[in-house]
Amino acid sequence: MSIERRRTGRLVILSSVAVLVIGLAGALWFGARLHAERADNATIAALAAGQEVAVSPDAAPEVLFARLHFFTYRDRLDEAQPLLNRLAVDGNRPLAVASLYDMANARLRLAIDHLGTNDIDPAIPLVRLAKDGYRRALTLDPGFWDAKYNLDIAMRLVRDFPQIDVDGEEIPPEAAKRLWTDLPGLPQGLP
Amino acid sequence: MARRLRLAFLALLAIAGATPAAAQVRAVDLYAPRAFGYVIGDALTLTADITLDAPFTLDPAALPTPRALNYWLDLREVRLDDHGVEGGQHRYTLGLTYQTFYAPLEPRRLDIPAIALSATDGARRVAVNVPGWSFLSSPLREVMTSTPGQAMTLRPDTAPRMIPTAGTRHALLASLVIALGALAVLAWQMGWWPFHRRRARPFAMAARAMAGALGSPSSESAYRGSLMALHRAFDTTAGHGLFAEDLPGFFAAHPAFRAVEGEVRRLFAVSRDVFFGGDAPGAQRALPPGELLALARRLRAVEREAS
Structure with a gap:
């Protein structure tokens, strides 16, 4: 075998070993990722099935959102709030929009329940928070029609007025009373 | 950007004591999108072309900052493009993105306020007025529903979705194929089984x-x-x-x-x-x-x- 052939042979061996190492490293990396994603999907499926599965705070945003949805669906808003805080500032915009929207929906549903039993006082802050949530969702995604629709419902429950913004966060009690005169009517068809 | 709406031409005001401002601010042209059919949450972008006489430059400190302008209107984004001096005229393009949160019960005309900017050549200051604009805001739903209860029926939640794994699976497969190919070449070169x-x-x-x-x-x-x-x-x-x-x-x-x-x-x-x-x-x-x-x-x- 000539020197040149031997050199070519060594080159083939070296490059194939390098490619082999790269391929194996890639396989390990993607294998681990696939495993983690499968585990996350199992958690999401369990939460969707109604099992209360504990989730680490630094889990994947999709898992955090599944847990948030689990809480908002069951009106456990205090437990959902920390998840929302985390998801709303994370880089994943669609999930931030979905989290804000689901949380606002939960608040608005709760407020409508209160209104159904003529329990107006706790309903007002809930509607205000829901409106704020829809607005934040729409700021991130102005084309989100479901959020527009539900914000419109919330707006007709408690209308925005210029003087509220002038007064800032605190609503004077008479302003709140003035607001409720604008309520077009209590929800129909609810108990 | 749709039609050109030349809402204001030579919108200018001289600061007291300065020479006539007409010499400094050549033109402010406002380009606007359609003026109707906006619903709650819609974003709209106004563009203003501003032309100044050469030594004058727009004062960046006078640009509005993105904020809530009032209870229903947010200024979302302000973008100023400087096109430089050409033929003794300094041209700018100002992009203003607004978002409306007005929930009208019937179609209603809403106003976007004018914006006052200022230009300076170091010694003198002149005001540059970007004119306001108005558009028709439309309701999203009827005022009275025919079916009882429908008025309070919310659109459904966004349901959680599974993490898509197809991409990772394909990447894993590709890595394995690459590793196997490299192993085959190595085995062929070294004379291992099956070579x-x-x-x-x-x-x-x-x-x-x-x-x-x-x-x-x-x-x-x-x-x-x-x-x-x-x-x-x-x-x-x-x-x-x-x-x-x-x-x-x-x-x-x-x-x-x-x-x-x-x-x-x-x-x-x-x-x-x-x-x-x-x-x-x-x-x-x-x-x-x-x-x-x-x-x-x-x-x-x-x-x-x-x-």
Whole structure:
């Protein structure tokens, strides 16, 4: 075998070993990722099935959102709030929009329940928070029609007025009373 | 950007004491999208082309900051593009993105306020007025619903979705294919399974060596060397030193070589003459180098078919 052939042979061996190492490293990396994603999907499926599965705070945003949805669906808003805080500032915009929207929906549903039993006082802050949530969702995604629709419902429950913004966060009690005169009517068809 | 709406031309105001401002602010042209059919949450972008006389530049500190302008209107984004000075005129494009959160019960005209900017040449300041605009805001739902309860029926939640794994699966598969391909190349080069037979082809190597040595004119030493190479190939194939007496056993173990049995026996007879009988010239006549080479190639072919 000539020197040149031997050199070519060594080159083939070296490059194939390098490619082999790269391929194996890639396989390990993607294998681990696939495993983690499968585990996350199992958690999401369990939460969707109604099992209360504990989730680490630094889990994947999709898992955090599944847990948030689990809480908002069951009106456990205090437990959902920390998840929302985390998801709303994370880089994943669609999930931030979905989290804000689901949380606002939960608040608005709760407020409508209160209104159904003529329990107006706790309903007002809930509607205000829901409106704020829809607005934040729409700021991130102005084309989100479901959020527009539900914000419109919330707006007709408690209308925005210029003087509220002038007064800032605190609503004077008479302003709140003035607001409720604008309520077009209590929800129909609810108990 | 749709139609050009030249809402204001030469919108200018001089600050008290300054020379007539008309000389400094050439034009402020406002380009606006359609002026109707906006619902709650819609974003709209106004563009203003601002032309100033050359020494004057827009004061960036006077630009509005994105904020809530009032209870229903947010200024979302302010973008100023400086096109530089050309023909004694300094051109700018100001992009203003607004978002409306007004929930009207019937179509209603809403106003976007004018914006006051200022330009300076270092000593004098002049006001640059970007005119306001108005658009029709439309309701999203009817005021009274025909079916009771529908007014309070919310659009459904966004349901959680599974993490898509197809991309990772494909990447994993691709990595494995790459690793397997590299392993195959390595195995082929190193002669590992299933390429181990590639290395174990002694007759092929012998034929290759002989083709070089037996080129014309062939010397006696080259002839002897060629015979040795063939014998070594037989030894390697048999797994031990092979002599004429062992040939029946060899053919029993490697039946493929039966096809050339006569020639192999002749080869062994010739090499006995060469190495032990000392009759090299006679042997070369009995089996000329050309025929020897042809035999080596036949053996190589038999070996290749057998493997």
